[in-house]
Amino acid sequence: MSVLIVIPARYASTRYPGKPLVELTGATGKKQSLIKRSWNASMAVSGADKVVVATDDPRIKDHAESFGAEVVMTSETCKNGTERCAEAFDVLGGTFDVVVNLQGDAPLTPAWFIEDLVAGLLANPVAEVATPVLKTEGRALRGFLEDRKAGRVGGTTAVFGANHNALYFSKEVIPYTGKDYADDADTPVFHHVGVYAYRPSALGAYPRWPIGPLEQLEGLEQLRFLEQGAHVLCVEVAARGRQFWELNNPEDVARIETMLAEMDVA
Template identity: 40%
Template sequence: MTICASSSSDSTGSETSRAWIVHGVVVLAGAAAAAAAAALYLRRSRNLRRRVVGIIPARFASSRFEGKPLVRILGKPMIQRTWERAKLASTLDHVVVATDNEKIAECCRGFGADVIMTSESCRNGTERCNEALQKLGKTYDIVVNIQGDEPLIEPEIIDGIVRALQGAPDAVFSTAVTALKPEDAFDPNRVKCVINNSGYAIYFSRGLIPFNKSGKVNPKFPYLLHLGIQSYDTKFLKIYPQLPPTPLQLEEDLEQLKVLENGYKMKVIKVDHDAHGVDTPEDVEKIEALMRERNIQ
């Protein structure tokens, strides 16, 4: 029986079929590899910025209120009340006080807080947080700068800004705002903020922003008050002290403006919070009266 040789067209067809089979295998292998890579990325992304430390910067010297962290509010030092509120936040793995003053450090150790001693040369809370982070000796993905002069800060706000930064990979900084009271419109100690439609900060000012032609408060406009609490990606926090001071930062004396002036993004959340910061000795009485009303011990 004679076995006929394949024609040239049959040979071409077989080669084409084999080529398509090989191509299909490659495509399937590539798809599988891409799927595996995507799954790995998703697993890793869920772990991004997971480790969080809360740092409460506290300095004794202050032009408006020297020794403010140690002032007694219904029998407890203000720094203790802030620390106790921060400890209630579910997103924080650790809470420490960063100070340059031994009196503050001794007080904090007395009520059980971990303390990191930092340099007197720190120009602001952000730089103090950065120095404390380096001395902690542990790896964290997010640092929360918790202002020690708002002893009634809500733990939910701390958790909110942490989750905002975790959910905004293009941002290096997050903070919170609330509604500005009309009587605080022209108070330079009450920092105002404007944000864009995506929830990122545009500007911060001690003056009223936006400012209209009449020069008066518009009762229909939703002005925003900046709450001092803020969180940073730790990689950015290491860069921050190396950035030179910027014109807007120096003019307004607001450290967050250096972040914006250098082109970094800042995520902002809106919260319903009746802000009660302690900027002057007169504010202590107001805080105590409010705490009595709320039956806070």
């Protein structure tokens, strides 16, 4: 079973232009770019046969190659990371059994999130796509709610059925809870971790499908699978004491740097 990890990265982000090249300071004071930290996260995953950065920007290409990453150049017409992964998969010959999309704004992704994700997809023959979800504690949930109150688009939440089939993903905080939780108390809200594992057939079909109204409204690429009736499996992963957050807005830099310091990550 061969596994390809693709790190899609674009320079022209609407909310945060140049985001992949933003430097984050770790616990020892060492600065590393967002794309380098995402590359480090990918290289820690066991069972991956190849890891590549997929981009359309020469600045990202040059920087990624400077720290030893393999880069696949993709077109400027890719609308999101999934389309970029599909193009990179084709450029590489389409010979892998599973393609993992580790988005370039998720440097805190632990290796076991991806390892558990691939295992979950392979264990469920009906699933076409799998994606991790992480039960939030009170502290993280407050971060979501504070972002929404301030008008910032923060993390994404997910709801799923008893069989862990995805029902919906949203940039709003769902489900509604209407109560406060202690910092370390479990809540019923699940943080959607922006990583995907695709079977090649689903990944190949994705760019041919039209953008539906839900994807258009939420700006969430995974909703295209749901709108087309694809089986998306939510794999619950364990934090094991690690904090997790994606870099969505400039304000997230300080939040992630604080997490790196608290977890003693260089």
